[in-house]
Amino acid sequence: MSKFVSVTPMKNEGPFIVEWVSHNLAIGVDVITIFSNDCTDGSDALLDRLDAMGKIRHFDNTARNPAPQRRAYRRFLKMQLAGDDDWVIPIDADEFINIKTGDNTLRALCNAMPQARTISMTWRLFGNAGVQDYTDAFLTDQFRTAAPEMMRNPPQAWGLKTMFHRGLWGHIGVHRPKRPTVESFADLHWYNGSGKVMPDRYLKGSWRSGPDSLGYDLVQINHYALKSCESYLVKKARGRAHHDGESLGLEYWTTMNHNEVEDHSIDAIRLRKATIYEALLSDPELRRLHDACCDNHRAAIKDLHLQPDTRALFENMLATS
Numbered sequence: 001m002s003k004f005v006s007v008t009p010m011k012n013e014g015p016f017i018v019e020w021v022s023h024n025l026a027i028g029v030d031v032i033t034i035f036s037n038d039c040t041d042g043s044d045a046l047l048d049r050l051d052a053m054g055k056i057r058h059f060d061n062t063a064r065n066p067a068p069q070r071r072a073y074r075r076f077l078k079m080q081l082a083g084d085d086d087w088v089i090p091i092d093a094d095e096f097i098n099i100k101t102g103d104n105t106l107r108a109l110c111n112a113m114p115q116a117r118t119i120s121m122t123w124r125l126f127g128n129a130g131v132q133d134y135t136d137a138f139l140t141d142q143f144r145t146a147a148p149e150m151m152r153n154p155p156q157a158w159g160l161k162t163m164f165h166r167g168l169w170g171h172i173g174v175h176r177p178k179r180p181t182v183e184s185f186a187d188l189h190w191y192n193g194s195g196k197v198m199p200d201r202y203l204k205g206s207w208r209s210g211p212d213s214l215g216y217d218l219v220q221i222n223h224y225a226l227k228s229c230e231s232y233l234v235k236k237a238r239g240r241a242h243h244d245g246e247s248l249g250l251e252y253w254t255t256m257n258h259n260e261v262e263d264h265s266i267d268a269i270r271l272r273k274a275t276i277y278e279a280l281l282s283d284p285e286l287r288r289l290h291d292a293c294c295d296n297h298r299a300a301i302k303d304l305h306l307q308p309d310t311r312a313l314f315e316n317m318l319a320t321s
Helices: 014-026 045-053 066-078 106-112 229-238 251-258 263-280 284-305 308-320
Strands: 002-008 031-036 056-062 087-090 095-099 118-125 160-165 169-171 179-181 219-223
Touching: 002 106, 002 284, 014 031, 014 045, 014 095, 014 263, 014 284, 031 045, 045 284, 056 087, 066 169, 087 106, 095 106, 095 118, 095 263, 229 284, 229 308, 251 308, 263 284, 284 308
Parallel strands: 002 031, 002 087, 031 056, 118 219
Antiparallel strands: 087 160, 095 219, 118 160, 169 179
């Protein structure tokens, strides 16, 4: 039987890692591969512990070039961590796959569209829900307001993430695979999040859904790009995985902060996720490392509050939230 193998670049996500790993285990990811780079918050040690516990595969991805996300994808493919019939799932640390069929697992999703060999999942942008302060609690509990389904702008509202059979594609892109190994579009068996065939224009490009390809019925990506106001300050200081050196500020905050609709659908796996989460943190060393990451996050927030530029950004975020 084919496996589900995820690949994720990661930097300084320490406080949120155990929840995110628990979520992916709860939906049935068989092999979680994480490529971390330039970590300063203790998350690399936490990832090493999860690797030693047999829960993930962790690789040091620190290098100067190319950008960390692209470097992680290239290394993943060269390492042959997934077989031709396995599903490859490129997913970021602020993205939670939200499956709405069967027992809410990846296997149930594939059973709902048995012909699929490539599946694109559309983002739902989740805003900060008016949360100002960082708290060590599930993101999926704190941030429950999102953009509506029919939201053409900003373009990010319909951004895609795409899982695919390894043998059909030769290259991992940020939003969708590239370089098909087959000649016809039909051979890709490409479906959207409602189980409908994707338009053949996607063979040549496009990183987002359109009105003819949008689908949330079976699966969506809950995208927690912002989190709390305080955690966003840390994200700004960290930078973005595939935009080396790009600054995050008020414009990105206002573009991504959507709280028009309440969406609790991800609660379908909450009990399963919470059970895994508590079991993981019953390991004393992992608990110590998790708490250290949370403390480092709080210390970074305290320091950023003292800096005039980030303090001004924080006040502007409060004014626009």
